[in-house]
Amino acid sequence: MDGPYARELAVAISAIQHAVKISSRVIASKNKGIVEKDDHSPVTVADLAIQALLTATIHSAFPDDLFVGEESAEQLRASPTLLDAVWGLLSDLDIADSVARIPASKDKLCSMLDWAGTGQPSAGRYWIFDPIDGTKAFIRGENYAVNVCLMTGPGQTLSAVGIPLLAPDAVAPINNDTTSASGSIMFATRGHGTFIRPLDGPADTPARRLPRRTADDTTQLTAVTCVEGTDSAVPGLNVKIAARLGIAYPGNDLLAWVLRWAVLGLGAADATFWVYRKRTRYGKIWDHAGAMLLFEEAGGKITDVHGKVIDIFAGRAMSSNFGFVAALEGAHARVLSAVQDAVREEGLLELLV
Template identity: 30%
Template sequence: MTSAATPAAAAVSMSCLRVVASSFCCLSSSRLPKFAEPHLLSLPSSVASRALVVPSASMQYDKELAAATKAVSLAASLCQKSQKELLRSDVHSKLDRTPVTVADYGSQAIVSIVLERELSAEPLSLVAEEDSGDLRKDSGEDTLHRITKLVNETIENDGSYGASLLSPEDVCRAIDSGKSEGGSFGRHWVLDPIDGTKGFLRGDQYAVALALLDDGKVALGVLACPNLPLASIAGNVTQENVVGCLFYAKVGSGTFMQSLDGSSPVKVHVSDIGNSEDASLFESYEEAHSMQDLTSSIARKLGVKAPPVRIDSQVKYGALSRGDGAIYLRFPHKGYREKIWDHAAGCIVVTEAGGVVTNAAGQPLDFSKGRYLDLDTGIIATNQKLMPSLLKAVRESLEERSSSL
């Protein structure tokens, strides 16, 4: 009887396995993240060896993450060199009067070129801030030649792509690849070539921020923060002199940080502070970028004792992801429209580090609507423990502000 039952039991077992496997495949494609491990080439061997056993589906986007980290690292190198050699003549004004430097254009060109060469099998759709319109004018000729020289030097120093030089027209075409409108279908790279241009011009904090959207969802993000110390800036005191951080994150894989010069990456996590009185918060350096009176009201309601840490750009997201502070508040003045490149990379860096990033009403940010974010008033980011009390303080402060107008 036992021998007769064994084949039947085996058949039932095999049938169950097929059902389970089928269910898992369906779940993987519709409900689970499609990627689960960090970029293997940048990880310690002990972590990489463990990652080899995961299903192949979870390895998706590894090639894209490798290309993104290379592109952003080279762009950061270009920006560092440009900042050192910055001439007053390198600063121009766009129609909205915000400063643009040689580094903005050069950074965008580098990222475009690297993505196209590393991911040549698929067309590049890039949503980015700059275009070459001003550079193609007679008045922009000298600037374009400086940009071209800087781009060629950066690529030559890297040594990955041979010795062929790019022409000014090649550089213009690379910059103009950033004209995509994005959207809710397909893959779109989202780039801010220098987030925090005013900080860059001051010699202060700025970031090169690159993210990949897949069907409107942020799949991965990379932040280069050339002037951010590798050690914590909590309390505005650093313990070491190493400066220059690279943060990268992929959905389901966590967030990692390493130095821009290529140190071993470490996994980072947001602060686990649960008492808002012990929290510190980040806000924009420039008063014109955020309603600082509103953030002060929110901080008072939370009982925050420490003064706000004011930093330019998405560097705030990077610092938040590793626990340098516990809260980030951004409330632009009326009429300002947030661009997706100002938040896409930073958002996934924080969320993969265990944090939460939402609009002022507590809803997730929607990057699927094109080049702009449709927001409810502002953006808030913190850890899971503080989010309920933060949302309450935000709601009460907004109500008070509305009633006083």
């Protein structure tokens, strides 16, 4: 594993491997420690323990780097029982002979969670974490992902995504319940391509480079979208967009956004589109940063519904952009046009402002 960020990638891979040990243990347990956040989305003991593990591991290796993550210590400070459960998951983790680290105490656990949970995008080096993307699917024992991204000023530099239930040789269609006993790690660094390797094994385990794909106006596309996500998207619109493009819907059905980007990078899909039902709804940086690089390095182009380049530095909420349109670069204009035409046909012109 060569390249200018080989050490960062090795540390990220080790952290992801230990994160999956935590998530696998929680999956096997009857009590997943589920609590509800202010936005009514679920969070489990695994989400909290994994973010603390990722932060502690990266901080140990790169002490000057900063963090942005989905979770904070708010729930732990309000519930000693939940704090004990998260601490127990971390304390039982065997990190001998690895670069992985855990916080030194419960107080440090809470502090490290807040480093990321209150962190903001900045101009220097910082890491973005989504400890479990697809928490609802995770609770059901379906596909989920662990997302790690390194930002270094100009943008997404490194992406490492753990996919515990997706085999490295998985083929379309890939759905929430398309699971395997063997998992994968996908990774990319800017300008060096996208790779996939088995989840287990040392950092230098051989990885397969995924092809950089091309398309034109006549290419038959395969989509990846989310059937159950209509609470945030315009109801029925994705079906109409697919019909305009002459492609099957949903093609691949995945709840987690990180997984959608990974499936695009893998080559099991060529396009995705998502129009939020409200103009004030935005993506979250941990659902997209890093994972988008997996597709970009495989030949993808990603914009918002207006055709604007995605602004990774807008904040924790990606408020400079509205929705997502992604496709192989040569087909992107066709997909964007289909999305915008479908929005107009629905009379939702306010979404294009």
